[in-house]
Amino acid sequence: MDLLEYQGKQLFARHGVPVPDGRVADTVEAAVEAAEEIGYPCVIKAQVQIGGRGKAGGIKVAQGRAEAEEHAAAILGMDIRGPRGEGPFTVHQVWVERASEIEAEYYASIILDRSAKKLLAMLSTMGGMNVEEIAEKDPDALVRRHIEPNNGFGDAEAGALASAAGVAEDARKKTAALLVKLHRAFNESDATLIEVNPLVVTKDHDVVALDSKVTIDNSALFRHEELADLEEGFIEDPQERMAKEKGLTYVKLDGDIGILGNGAGLCMSTLDVVAQAGGSPANFLDAGGGSKADAIVDALEVITSDPKVVAILFNIFGGITRGDEIAKGIIEAFGRIEIDVPLVVRLDGTNSDEGLGLLADADLPNLHLEKTMLGAAEKVVELAKAAG
Amino acid sequence: MSIIVGNDTKLVISGLTGREGTFHGLRNRDYGTDVVAGVTPKKGGQDVEGIPVFDTIREAVDERGANTSMIFVPARFAAAAINEAIEAGIGTVIAITEHIPVHDMLATYWKAREAGVRLIGPNCPGVLSPGKANVGIIPAQFFEQGSIGVVSKSGTLTYQIGNELKQAGLGNSTIVGIGGDPIVGSDFIDILTLFEEDEETELIVMVGEIGGDAEERAAEFIAEKVSKPVVAYIAGFTAPPGKQMGHAGAIISGSSGTAEAKKQALEAQGIRVGKSPTETAQLAAETIGAKA
Numbered sequence: 260m261d262l263l264e265y266q267g268k269q270l271f272a273r274h275g276v277p278v279p280d281g282r283v284a285d286t287v288e289a290a291v292e293a294a295e296e297i298g299y300p301c302v303i304k305a306q307v308q309i310g311g312r313g314k315a316g317g318i319k320v321a322q323g324r325a326e327a328e329e330h331a332a333a334i335l336g337m338d339i340r341g342p343r344g345e346g347p348f349t350v351h352q353v354w355v356e357r358a359s360e361i362e363a364e365y366y367a368s369i370i371l372d373r374s375a376k377k378l379l380a381m382l383s384t385m386g387g388m389n390v391e392e393i394a395e396k397d398p399d400a401l402v403r404r405h406i407e408p409n410n411g412f413g414d415a416e417a418g419a420l421a422s423a424a425g426v427a428e429d430a431r432k433k434t435a436a437l438l439v440k441l442h443r444a445f446n447e448s449d450a451t452l453i454e455v456n457p458l459v460v461t462k463d464h465d466v467v468a469l470d471s472k473v474t475i476d477n478s479a480l481f482r483h484e485e486l487a488d489l490e491e492g493f494i495e496d497p498q499e500r501m502a503k504e505k506g507l508t509y510v511k512l513d514g515d516i517g518i519l520g521n522g523a524g525l526c527m528s529t530l531d532v533v534a535q536a537g538g539s540p541a542n543f544l545d546a547g548g549g550s551k552a553d554a555i556v557d558a559l560e561v562i563t564s565d566p567k568v569v570a571i572l573f574n575i576f577g578g579i580t581r582g583d584e585i586a587k588g589i590i591e592a593f594g595r596i597e598i599d600v601p602l603v604v605r606l607d608g609t610n611s612d613e614g615l616g617l618l619a620d621a622d623l624p625n626l627h628l629e630k631t632m633l634g635a636a637e638k639v640v641e642l643a644k645a646a647g
Numbered sequence: 648m649s650i651i652v653g654n655d656t657k658l659v660i661s662g663l664t665g666r667e668g669t670f671h672g673l674r675n676r677d678y679g680t681d682v683v684a685g686v687t688p689k690k691g692g693q694d695v696e697g698i699p700v701f702d703t704i705r706e707a708v709d710e711r712g713a714n715t716s717m718i719f720v721p722a723r724f725a726a727a728a729i730n731e732a733i734e735a736g737i738g739t740v741i742a743i744t745e746h747i748p749v750h751d752m753l754a755t756y757w758k759a760r761e762a763g764v765r766l767i768g769p770n771c772p773g774v775l776s777p778g779k780a781n782v783g784i785i786p787a788q789f790f791e792q793g794s795i796g797v798v799s800k801s802g803t804l805t806y807q808i809g810n811e812l813k814q815a816g817l818g819n820s821t822i823v824g825i826g827g828d829p830i831v832g833s834d835f836i837d838i839l840t841l842f843e844e845d846e847e848t849e850l851i852v853m854v855g856e857i858g859g860d861a862e863e864r865a866a867e868f869i870a871e872k873v874s875k876p877v878v879a880y881i882a883g884f885t886a887p888p889g890k891q892m893g894h895a896g897a898i899i900s901g902s903s904g905t906a907e908a909k910k911q912a913l914e915a916q917g918i919r920v921g922k923s924p925t926e927t928a929q930l931a932a933e934t935i936g937a938k939a
Contacts, residue, residue, distance in 0.1 A: 310894075368894075370895040371830075373829050373860075374859075374860060374861070376757070376830055378753075381895060390894045391894045408754065452895060476750065478748045478749065479749070479750065479751075481723060482723075482748075510886075512885070520803070521803055522801060522802050522804060523856070524799075524800065524801020524803060524804030524805075524854070524856050525804045525806075525807055525882075527856060527882040528804055528880075528882040528923070528924060530883075530885040531882060531884045531885050531923070532923050533885075534884065535922060535923065576807045576810070577786070578772065578784060578802060578803055578806050580803075607807075607810065608789065608806060632924065633925050
């Protein structure tokens with residue numbers, strides 16, 4: 260789970276990591292009220308889970324009430340795209356915080372390094388936007404230290420990191436103390452990423468986290484009541500929202516061929532094969548292992564609710580998933596919902612003969628059974644082209 | 648020969664008495680795997696269709712000579728079950744359970760490494776050596792004994808490719824599902840090393856997918872250390888670019904993690920990459936044919 264900036268800062272505050280005083284607001288009135296409480300100058304920041312907010316005009320400084328109102332009105336409801344074209348993400352909340360007087364901007368992060376199987380702490384005195392660029396051009400400007408699993412990360416390790424990064428003498432102790440707290444926050448909240456960019460030294464020589472990017476391991480949420488009731492970001496896409504409610508793994512794509520596969524790998528491979536056959540997938544939908552008939556009905560409901568979809572492909576290779584359960588789900592779906600586009604089914608693996616028998620007996624309209632994955636991909640592309 | 652599981656495997660199943668544990672445990676035994684024990688705390692003394700159940704893995708090792716364990720317990724207790732197996736002197740642990748907290752796995756990973764225990768998974772379909780032993784949930788009927796080693800991050804995609812190989816008249820030495828979690832006990836390089844040393848294996852099929860940089864690292868390793876032919880498949884060319892949080896991920900991997908980047912890294916080392924599971928099986932068949 261990715262936290263919004265303010266949720267990350269609240270997590271920081273619970274672990275003693277210094278953050279500026281701030282309030283969250285979802286209306287212009289509430290934002291102005293928050294600004295009045297905090298005092299001016301204050302910063303109004305769009306709360307979306309994507310970088311490049313500043314460049315997109317989602318972060319503005321207000322010197323007084325009129326500006327606070329003007330900026331909040333401009334930012335709330337705006338659409339922000341990520342630096343690589345992700346999104347758009349609509350701004351539903353802003354974070355209003357006390358403006359900091361900045362002396363220096365650093366970059367700090369702790370991340371799970373999957374290759375090394377260790378946590379990696381990184382620190383640079385050249386904070387701000389383009390850390391990736393700095394890391395590439397001047398690798399020495401970004402200091403990286405693995406945290407040894409048996410050693411931990413205390414004042415000594417954090418202090419060594421700070422001096423290696425060239426943190427100014429008078430800020431070193433406070434920077435190290437903050438890093439130690441970040442590491443504790445990382446472990447205690449089951450994070451897989453914590454990034455602070457910028458980490459600032461203020462004119463008063465305080466070291467403060469001015470931004471936060473935090474990812475929490477979903478598998479560990481059961482032991483974090485304090486995070487369980489965080490509002491998850493609003494899902495804009497109607498199919499993605501519906502799939503989430505039904506507990507399905509669904510991602511919307513641009514095309515017109517609805518896809519269902521079992522297992523993420525096979526489902527991704529199905530998208531690729533359909534694309535190679537000249538088609539354009541409308542979605543990724545992983546029915547998961549051991550899908551029962553109900554899940555298949557839900558999946559067909561989500562796929563057919565997308566008006567762009569002109570044909571559907573089911574590609575199932577049953578391991579734990581049983582072909583007869585898939586067939587029962589398809590037959591039931593035809594009884595319960597209106598399916599007015601052709602459906603191509605390729606069923607292989609466990610109990611696939613039983614499943615194919617059930618489908619043949621049911622004699623469903625516009626249902627096409629195919630033997631191979633490539634054959635099924637070609638068939639669905641042909642049907643989609645005929646419909647389009 | 649074969650790798651990881653075979654005729655010498657004596658399997659103890661943590662979580663045998665659960666619904667899934669019973670179903671797959673019995674299927675593994677029916678296949679011919681020597682399932683010597685199950686473990687469920689407070690259920691010692693019972694049995695599951697003749698398989699004795701103990702309270703602890705230690706008892707299963709002492710009384711039944713178990714040398715391999717399969718973990719089928721719920722996620723929140725799974726890391727503890729792996730740790731128990733390591734402490735009981737088990738040599739190979741295969742963890743099927745998904746959704747184990749990654750911080751738990753981080754500690755368990757190092758515990759296994761330090762003890763010299765081979766850990767496969769978690770969140771994996773297990774390991775099948777056709778004709779010898781099946782440990783996990785891989786549907787064995789779609790594979791035959793032969794000379795192709797398969798190592799894969801994905802479950803169902805592996806079945807698809809295994810089945811295509813079978814139709815091309817090719818069998819497998821061992822199929823290893825390493826799992827797709829951020830922290831897995833064994834990665835591509837660990838398994839490639841075992842296949843390289845295995846006499847039965849003549850060719851290796853490596854099945855990857857988007858995310859991380861394990862495939863890129865494997866490509867370099869293959870070029871340097873693997874003499875046997877390797878054919879690869881990567882899923883996820885059409886997947887949308889993932890939303891990236893911050894910069895740290897991109898900085899450490901030095902790779903975009905896309906399917907295209909992985910394909911290029913493999914091809915740069917002379918490894919052939921199939922466009923589809925079908926083409927991958929064809930490439931394997933061609934390569935084996937050329938070799939023979």
